[in-house]
Amino acid sequence: MDSIPLLNNLFIFFLTLISTSHQFSNETDRLALLSFKHHVIGDLHQTLRGWNDTVHFCQWPGIICGPRHSRVVSLDLGSMNLTGTITPFLGNLSFLRRINLRNNGFQGVIPPEIGRLPRLWGLGLTTNSLQGEVPAELANCTKMRVLDLVNNHLMGTVPPELGKLSRLVELGLAMNKLTGSIPASLSNLTSLVQFSLSENWLSGEIPVGLGQLKNLEMFQVAANQFLSGKIPPQLFNCSRMDYFAVGENQLTGEIPQDIGVSLPMVRLLLLGKNQFTGLIPRSISNASRLEWLFLDANMLTGEIPDNLGNLKNLTELNLGMNQFGTYGSPGSAGAADDLRFLRSLVNCTKLEVLAFNNNSLGGVLPDAVVNLSSNLNYLMIGGNGGISGRIPEAIEKLQSVILISMELNLFAGPIPDSVGNLRNLQVLSIFGNQFSGDIPISIGNLSSLIELNLNGNVLIGSIPAALGNCKRLQRLGLSSNRLSGRIPGEVIGIASLTDYLDLSVNKLDGPIPVEVERMRNLILLDLSENKLSGEIPSMLRDCESLEKLHLQGNLLQGSVPSFLSELRGIQDIDLSRNIFSGPIPSSLGTLMFLRTLNLSFNRLEGEIPQEGVFCNASEVFIGGNVGLCGGVIGLNLPRCPSTKHSKKFWHHLYFRATILTVGITSFVFLVLLGSLILFKKKKKKNKNDEIENYEPPGIQFHRVTYEELFRATDGFSQLSLLGHGSYGSVYKCLYQGQQITAVKVLELGQHGASKSFAAECEALRCIRHRNLVKIVTSCSSIDFAGNEFKALVYEFMPNGSLEDWLHQDRSLSFKERLTIAHDVAQALDYLHNGTEPPVVHRDLKPSNILLDVDMTAHVGDFGLARLLHDKDPRAASTLSTSAFKGTIGYVAPEYGMTGEVSTSGDVFSFGIMLLEMFTGKRPTDEMFMEGFSLHEFVKSTIHCHESAAEIMDVKLLQNINRTHSRVKLVDSAISILKIGIACSNESASERAHMDTVVAELRSILDTL
The missing domain is CATH 1.10.510.10 (Transferase(Phosphotransferase) domain 1)
Incomplete structure (x- = not known):
């Protein structure tokens, strides 16, 4: 019995020796992990707090070791909100098979040392902020099956060496800033199932050899913008293809007529925003699994196939912005059949999005439209020009619809009351048609409505006060109709209105309701070309976000209110063709952003101020007011009478000044004429004459920081905003505290903004000319939240465009x-x-x-x-x-x-x-x-x-x-x-x- 404790003690002794031996052999792994922890500077969930010597590193959170050798085989820290950089010492984890750091905030470069891991089969770094290039050394990881680097800031080209990863199943490089062409060597990845290079800056043609990848189920190269040429026909023969996305490029050619047969398994077919021509193949109806079909913004022609109803799983169909249909073509009698495909789509019971806007379709909208899927959210048929008929009374059957867009067509008849039963409707855009009758009171039931645009129809009657029940309305357009009566206070007092309230060009009368004060966030108020009377209510001063006020062409009277100067962000005021009288308030000259002030054709009198907007005669319009005087010279008004001198004195002084002005002008003219003659004699006949018109290249600009621009634009406030462009917003900026400039801030979240910035910098880098907008400086920095920030600072142009x-x-x-x-x-x-x-x-x-x-x-x-x-x-x-x-x-x-x-x-x-x-x-x-x-x-x-x-x-x-x-x-x-x-x-x-x-x-x- 005494031998048993002895055996136990010997077992413990040998176990300790084995453990100690393993500890020494694993020291490299432990040090590599500690280096990883050292490079992490942010750990929101304290995940790495447990990485200490109280337990073996194989028991640390996110670490998996092999059962036999206690070496690290997996580093799994996805979605842990870690920030910092990735240590190059990961390359010492020689047994590592899998790295998962997805959905964190890592910055810096991908360490090339990862290429030293011979056993690595999975590298997942999706959704971080990694920079630099894709390391070509990764090609040394010959067992790699998953390479996922999606959604970072990687630059440079796609390494051709990646074509050596013959076992690769998933290649994800989408949503980066990669340039150059797609390497032809990727055609060697015969095991590839998922190929994702979307949302980069790639150019050139799609390599023909990619069509040899017969195992492909996902092919994504969309939103590169610069890919061109034709799609290799072999790619359309990948019978296992599930996700095929090539949209937003410059691809050409026709869609293969047998595409529905050659891609029978495809669920998402995204070909929009390219330059494809020809017809929609009728065979596409054979792709029975199809859910998304995007063919928008191409140059496709002909008719829309009437067999699309065979696609029972179809949820999104976008055919907008092509050349489908016959409306407007010579001998377009067949336009009546352009919409027959709609009857077939009734069978697509899962349809959520239907868009065939901005084509050339004609004919009467069939009543079958109300029998479309009960799941339909978006119905976009505007901008065809030739679609006629009425909105069916049974439109209320589309209970899930969120947006109805029918603008710029030939629709007529009344707007049915049943529209008010579409409880989920957020946008009703039917402007530019021939709708008649009254505005249905039932529209007031649409509690989710955000935009109502009925502009440009022949609607009559009064504006229903019930519209005031639409408490989420941001945009309301009723202009260019035949509406009459007074403006309901319930409507002009909708507090949620932000973008615009446009009631112009109607027959509205009465005063402007005092409820106008409720629209504190409104940007544009247009009540022009009506018969409104009375004075401008003082409550308008509460519309503190107002930028444009158009009241011209009414019967408004009283004085021009001085409280308009309290609208600090106002840019455009038009009070012309009314009955305003009295003086012009000098306080209007204090409005910093006022670009246009039109007071013409009223009954104004007195002296014109000479501050602010009044300093520039091209920004102020005062014609048709016979009682005005003074002002800057460009207004060409008589001087105001003075109480200190007689009329005879002023007449004498004016006569002397005129004689002096004529004399000086004649002398200057003769000098300029002589100079011009000498100049023309010396002028060369070659293009180098233009050298006088621009400054020499290579001028060194002061580099401006984000903080400087932030302060100079008052935190990019609405008061500094001058306007919006294709890829950003423009602000008025007091550069370095003394020079007024315009700063264009790029919205980098918008695809193409960074490319626009690069193009503009490249174009303006070495060109200078007196007739080109001068760039003062640029800014490529990081904002206070750590996001990328790019801006261009230009010379300010006070007279607009x-x-x-x-x-x-x-x-x-x-x-x-x-x-x-x-x-x-x-x-x-x-x-x-x-x-x-x-x-x-x-x-x-x-x-x-x-x-x-x-x-x-x-x-x-x-x-x-x-x-x-x-x-x-x-x-x-x-x-x-x-x-x-x-x-x-x-x-x-x-x-x-x-x-x-x-x-x-x-x-x-x-x-x-x-x-x-x-x-x-x-x-x-x-x-x-x-x-x-x-x-x-x-x-x-x-x-x-x-x-x-x-x-x-x-x-x-x-x-x-x-x-x-x-x-x-x-x-x-x-x-x-x-x-x-x-x-x-x-x-x-x-x-x-x-x-x-x-x-x-x-x-x-x-x-x-």
């Missing part, structure tokens, strides 16, 4: 327009012919032409610009560097067909803008349809003097002064319009060149 002057209640003389056109032409001539490489702007339009205090034009917004690295225009025209970009109406036709970028594309945009400047008509005017364009409109009338006069902007003919006869003005206009026609030829090769345009415009300008 050419768009504002052409299409708002402003006035530009003939010579001012021609001078602006000449300025823009010089800028383009410099970009195309005076820089190396040439720069293509790609988005020239009036809103991107900014005017400084002297009305000199500056071309701005280079967010879409591209550099052409071949100076020869013929070679440049063959470069295809981006997808269809620009603005409809101004973009050259070849951009939509081929995506080819060239300087001639800018010439086309300039030509269209020139025609717009002198006709006053936008290229997107509703009169330009069915192939009839602004170019054709001008071209058809330009040869007849009287016809040419008729198409000119009426503002030009109304403002003829003594120095310009009507005949001379029209003759000059004809010459200018001919230049516009020559620039906007459909054929790029036949368009004028900018150097010739500059000379011709200068010649016309010299005759005025």
Whole structure:
């Protein structure tokens, strides 16, 4: 019996020796883990607190060791809110098979030392903030099956070496900033099941060899924007494909007609936002598992197949923004059949999204639309132009619908009361139709309604007070109807309204209700062109977020209220064509952001203030007020009478001042004339003359920080906001405490914003010209929350954009327009012919032409610009560097067909803008349809003097002064319009060149 304790003691002794031996052999692992802990600087859940010597490291949280050798085989710390960097000593964990650090906040680079782990089969780093490049050393982990680096900030190219990972099943590099092409070597990954490279900046074509990956179930390359060419046909033969996403690129070609047979298992087919042409294959109905079908924003034509109802699992169908249908085509009698596919979709009982907006579909909306899926959330059919009929009374059957978009069609008849039974409806957008009758009171039942837009119909009667029950309403548009009666206080007092309340162009009467005070967050209030009377209620001062106040064209009276100066963020006030009387309050001059003040055609009198907005005659409109006097010189008003001197004294002083002014002006004119003659004699004939117009490249700017911009814009407040652009917001900024600038802050969460920033920086890096918006500095930093921040700081342009002057209640003389056109032409001539490489702007339009205090034009917004690295225009025209970009109406036709970028594309945009400047008509005017364009409109009338006069902007003919006869003005206009026609030829090769345009415009300008 005494031998048993002895045996036990011997067992414990040997166990201790074994344990001690293992401890020494595992010391490398322990040290590597401690290094990992040391590099973690944030541990919200205190997960690593248990990593200490009180227990063996194999028992630490997140650590799994092998049962035989007690070496670390798994590091699993996903979703633990850890921050810091990843230690390179992980490369010493030689037995490690799996690393899972997903959903944390790790920064820094991915250590190349991880490539030293021969047993590693899974690396999961999704959703962190990792930077740097994808280490090519990872290709040494030959047993790797899962490589998941999705949603980080990785840059550089996709390493071709990854093609060596022959056992790889999942490759996830999506949602990063990778550039370059997709390596052809990835075609060697024959075991690959999931391929995800979406949301990067990849370019080039999709390698043909990827079609050999027969095991693919997921293929994602969407939202790279720069992938081009055709999809390899072999990819459509991966019969196991479940998720196929290539949207938001520049891919071309047709969708294979047998796609429904070759991809029978596909559930998500996302082909939208490319340049695909041809028809929707009828075979697509054979893909019975299909749930999402996105074909939007392509150039697809023909009819929408009437067998889509065979897709029983379909939940989202987006066919918007294509060329489906026959409405507007010659002999379009078949438009009545354009909508027959809707009857088939009744069988898709799981359908949640149905969009076929912005096509060319016509015909009567079938009543079958109310029999669509009871799960339908979104119904988008607007912008087709030719869909007619009525909203069926049984529309209430669609109880799940959240959004109904039917705008810009030919719908008529009354809005049915049953609309008010759609309890989940949030957006009802049916503007631009022919709906008639009263606004249903039942709409007041829609407690979830956020937007109601009934603009541009023929609705009559009064505005229902019941609309005030829509307590979540943010946008309300009832303009351009025939509504009458008073504005209900319940409606103008909807406290939730933020974006706009537009009741303009109706027959509303009575006073503005005092309940207006409740709309404290409203940005735009437009009550113009009605019959409103009385005074502006003082309660309006409580609308503290108001930026635009339009009350013109009413019968309002009393004085212009001084309390308007309490609207500190106001940018635009229009009180014209009313019966206001008395003086103009000087306090309006204290409004920092006021850009336009229109008080014309009232009964105002007294002296005009000379502070703030009143300092700039181009921002204040006071015509038609015979009692006004004084003000800055540009207003051309008589001086105000003084009590200190007699009229005879002032007359004598005025006479002497006039004589002196004429003498000085004559002397200055002679000096300038002599200087001009000397200048022309010395002027060279080559393009280097333009060197006077720009500053030398290489200027070193002061680098500005996020904190400086934050303080200079008052924390990017609404009061500093000037407007919104495609990829961000623009704020007024007091740069370095003394220079007023405009700072554009990129919304980096919006896809494409960072690319826009890069494009603009690249374009403006080495170009300087007096007619280009000058960049003061840039900022690429981190905000207070640790997020990436990018901004560009520009010279401030106090006179706004050419768009504002052409299409708002402003006035530009003939010579001012021609001078602006000449300025823009010089800028383009410099970009195309005076820089190396040439720069293509790609988005020239009036809103991107900014005017400084002297009305000199500056071309701005280079967010879409591209550099052409071949100076020869013929070679440049063959470069295809981006997808269809620009603005409809101004973009050259070849951009939509081929995506080819060239300087001639800018010439086309300039030509269209020139025609717009002198006709006053936008290229997107509703009169330009069915192939009839602004170019054709001008071209058809330009040869007849009287016809040419008729198409000119009426503002030009109304403002003829003594120095310009009507005949001379029209003759000059004809010459200018001919230049516009020559620039906007459909054929790029036949368009004028900018150097010739500059000379011709200068010649016309010299005759005025």
